[in-house]
Amino acid sequence: MSNECTHFRIAIGGEPRMLSPEVSAHLATCAACRQFHAETVSLDGRVRAALELPLAKFRKAPPPARRFALAASVVLAMILAGGFWLLRPQSALAGEVLDHVRHEAGSWAAHDVLSAGEIAAVLQKAGVQFDSSMPVVYASACPFRGHSVPHLVVQTASGPMTVMLLAHESVTSRREFSSDGYRGVLLPAGQGSVAVLMQHTEVPDAAAMQVLSGVRW
C-alpha cells in the first residue's frame, strides 16, 4: 500500500460518510481503498447500532452486584446509625409525599387557573419563589414534616401534575417512585428538593425540568 493510500485511509476512517473531492477522486482509481471505504461504511452502520443502546433495558433495576452493594451499605448504615434514622431517606420522603397527595385528592380536579396574587400568597407563606409559565390550578401552603410547603397542581400537556416544593428536604439524586396509580419523581434542587407526581402516567422530563428551573429557595 502506498503512502498516498495510507493518507486517504486516515481520511476515510476519520469521516467515512463525508468524503472530500480529493478522496473521492482517489477512490475512483484505487480498488483497494474503495474496498476499505465500503468496509468502513458497513462497520459504521454497526457502530451506530451498537451506540443506540436499548433504553428500556437501561431503566431496569440496577444489576445484582450494585443491588448487593446497596443492600450491604443499608445494613451497614443500620448497624451504625441504630436503625431508626434509616427510615427517613428518600423512599420515606416519597411515601409521605404520596400520603399527603392522597389526602388532598380533590386537588387533581381543580381546573381554574389561579391568579398570580393567589399563588404568590401561598409561596410567600412558605418562603419559596417559583417563577414558571406553567398554569397553576391549585395552590395551598400545606404542613409537611414540620414546615409550610407549597403544594401546587399545574396543567401540562399530559394532564394535571402535582408539585411540592420541599425547601427543607434534601435528596442526593433523582428518585422515581410509584404507588396506586401515582407516578412521581423526587429531584434535588439546590439545598432542597422538588416532588412532582402525575396520575397513571410517567412525569415528562421536560415538565419536571420546567418546574426545577423555576424554583428559588
Place this chain on the structure above:
Amino acid sequence: MNPRPRGTTGGGPFARLLEMLRPDLVRFAFWLARDRAVAEDVVQETLIRAWKSREELKDQAAARPWLFTIVRREHARLYERKRLPTVDVDDASALGDPALASDGDAGLDDLRRAIMQLPEEYREPLVMQVLGGLTTAEIAAELGLTQAAVLTRLFRARNRLRVIYGLPPGEDAE
C-alpha cells in the same frame, strides 16, 4: 409566577424538542460515563441547563450538537464537583450491564464492549460523530484539537473496531 391563560400548555416546542432528543442524550452520557446512574444525573443537569439557556439556541436544527456539548460539559463538571471514582471498564463489562446486551446479536454485544473499552480520547469523538452527528470541525472545537487530530483519533477508533468486526486494520501512519 406568571400563569398563562387557561388551555395553554406549559411545555412548548423547546420542551418537546428536549423530550425528543433525550434518549440520545442519555446514550451519549452513558458512553461518556459508562455508568447508568451517572448518565441519568448528567442528562438531568443538562436539561435544566439547556432550559435555562434556551434563548442561546437560535436555530433548532443546531439543537442536537448544542445539547451534546452541554452533556459533555456537565459530565466533566459532575466529576469535578463530586470527584466520582473512575469506572473500571473490566468490571463494567463483567457485570453484564443489561444496557449493553442486544437481543441475541452477539456481534453487537462484542462491538459495544469494544467501544466501552476504547480509550476515552478515541471513544469520545467517535460517539460525538456517530451518535451526535457533530462534524469534525465541531468536535475539534469542543475538544480543543485540530481537525487533523480529530480525524486521526476517529481513524484509530474505527481501526480498533475493525478487528472486532473481523476486518483487517488499516495501516496507521503513526
